[in-house]
Amino acid sequence: MSVKFKYNGTLWIEIEGEPVFGPGRVELLERIQQTGSIRQAAIQMGMSYRQAWQMVEHMNSHLSHPVVISQRGGKGGGNAEVTQKGMDAIKQFKAFHLRFHQLLAEQSKDISL
Amino acid sequence: MSVKFKYNGTLWIEIEGEPVFGPGRVELLERIQQTGSIRQAAIQMGMSYRQAWQMVEHMNSHLSHPVVISQRGGKGGGNAEVTQKGMDAIKQFKAFHLRFHQLLAEQSKDISL
DNA sequence: TTACGTTATTCCTATGGGGGAATAACGATA
DNA sequence: TATCGTTATTCCCCCATAGGAATAACGTAA
Numbered sequence: 001m002s003v004k005f006k007y008n009g010t011l012w013i014e015i016e017g018e019p020v021f022g023p024g025r026v027e028l029l030e031r032i033q034q035t036g037s038i039r040q041a042a043i044q045m046g047m048s049y050r051q052a053w054q055m056v057e058h059m060n061s062h063l064s065h066p067v068v069i070s071q072r073g074g075k076g077g078g079n080a081e082v083t084q085k086g087m088d089a090i091k092q093f094k095a096f097h098l099r100f101h102q103l104l105a106e107q108s109k110d111i112s113l
Numbered sequence: 114m115s116v117k118f119k120y121n122g123t124l125w126i127e128i129e130g131e132p133v134f135g136p137g138r139v140e141l142l143e144r145i146q147q148t149g150s151i152r153q154a155a156i157q158m159g160m161s162y163r164q165a166w167q168m169v170e171h172m173n174s175h176l177s178h179p180v181v182i183s184q185r186g187g188k189g190g191g192n193a194e195v196t197q198k199g200m201d202a203i204k205q206f207k208a209f210h211l212r213f214h215q216l217l218a219e220q221s222k223d224i225s226l
Numbered sequence: 227t228t229a230c231g232t233t234a235t236t237c238c239t240a241t242g243g244g245g246g247a248a249t250a251a252c253g254a255t256a
Numbered sequence: 257t258a259t260c261g262t263t264a265t266t267c268c269c270c271c272a273t274a275g276g277a278a279t280a281a282c283g284t285a286a
Contacts, residue, residue, distance in 0.1 A: 007209065008132070009124040013224065015117050039232060048275070053234070070233060073283030077231025088226055096120065096220055103216070107209055111126065113201055152262060161245065166264070183263060186252030190261025227286105234281075241274090251264075256257105 005111040007104045011097055013089070020062050025055050026093045032056075032068060033082040033090075041080075056080075118224040120217040124210055126202070133175050138168050139206045145169075145181060146195040146203075154193075169193075 012022035024045075031041035042052035060066040067086030072078040082090075125135035137158075144154035155165035173179040180199030185191040195203075 004128050005126055005133075006128075007124065008127050009122055009213070011120065011122040013118055014121050015119075019121070020118075037232075049233085050235090050275075057234095071283085072231095072233035072281065074232090075284050077284090078233045078282075080233080085226060092224060092226070100122070100216075103213075111205060113198060113205070150262075162263085163245070163265090170264095184252085185261095185263035187254045187262090189254085191252075191263045193263080229286090230284095232282085234279100236279080237277085239274105239276090241271105243272100244270090246269090247267085249264100249266080252262090253260105255259085 002111065002113060005113055006108040007111070009100070009104060011093075011100050013093060015062055018062055020059055021089050021093050023097065025059055026090055026097075028052060028055055029059075029067060029082055029086050029090050032080050033087070036079050036081060037076075038068075038070060038080045059086075115224060115226060118226055119221040120224070122213070122217060124206075124213050126206060128175055131175055133172055134202050134206050136210065138172055139203055139210075141165060141168055142172075142180060142195055142199050142203050145193050146200070149192050149194060150189075151181075151183060151193045172199075 010022065012019040014020060028041055028045060031044050032038055035041050035044070038052050038056060039049050042049045045052070056068045056070075060068060063085070065083065065085050067083055067089060068080055069083060070078065070080035123135065125132040127133060141154055141158060144157050145151055148154050148157070151165050151169060152162050155162045158165070169181045169183075173181060176198070178196065178198050180196055180202060181193055182196060183191065183193035
């Protein structure tokens with residue numbers, strides 16, 4: 001029972017072996033939902049627009065229905081919105097992700113090395 | 114409830130934020146224990162001796178007591194053995210790792226996207 | 227018709243991590 | 257003393273990938 005050692009890990013949802021939803025992509029979805037903009041979401045997360053767009057593209061292209069729908073031009077220059085499917089993904093992933101981290105913390109107490 | 118989507122993840126034990134025991138390093142420890150040789154363990158896992166040695170070095174250098182003790186020269190050219198601490202790490206990690214994967218499989222059934 | 231801010235896409239660079247190769251060090255054995 | 261197979265370490269190259277920069281495309285508003 002040493003405080004030095006901790007369990008840690010990462011979690012994602014995959015489809016045919018390909019990771020589609022992980023902590024980063026889900027946080028991006030949340031921020032897109034909040035801001036209505038891929039660019040603003042990217043800035044908030046300290047990443048380039050290019051990287052954010054690639055993450056969105058990755059999710060959409062691996063799913064039968066998109067999680068983000070975007071338009072260019074128009075008021076504000078364009079916009080992006082998270083679909084219902086995207087919101088479902090956020091909700092389910094975050095729920096299990098939280099439980100996962102609770103389990104990690106709990107089990108960390110029992111490490112004896 | 115789609116069979117397409119699955120939870121997956123990785124798990125490790127870290128010390129001061131530095132990963133020390135993960136699936137790869139623990140498997141390496143097991144094979145070192147079985148073979149008594151870093152080189153043979155590396156061959157079994159399809160990696161270079163150099164990489165295997167670096168993994169051992171990484172573990173030992175981040176712990177107060179080594180998980181592998183090795184000697185060069187002598188009968189067979191040298192040898193390596195896993196310490197009691199190393200065996201404890203193997204046992205505890207594998208146990209939680211198994212439980213983790215059971216949880217992943219179980220939760221995967223409940224994904225609804 | 228121009229300006230604007232965003233989405234969408236291409237191109238090119240660089241950088242650092244991985245890995246092979248080479249070599250030193252070592253001690254039992256014969 | 258030579259051989260052997262392993263541990264231990266350094267050197268160097270390469271290439272995949274991350275990332276910035278540049279640019280096209282678009283539609284509303286004034």
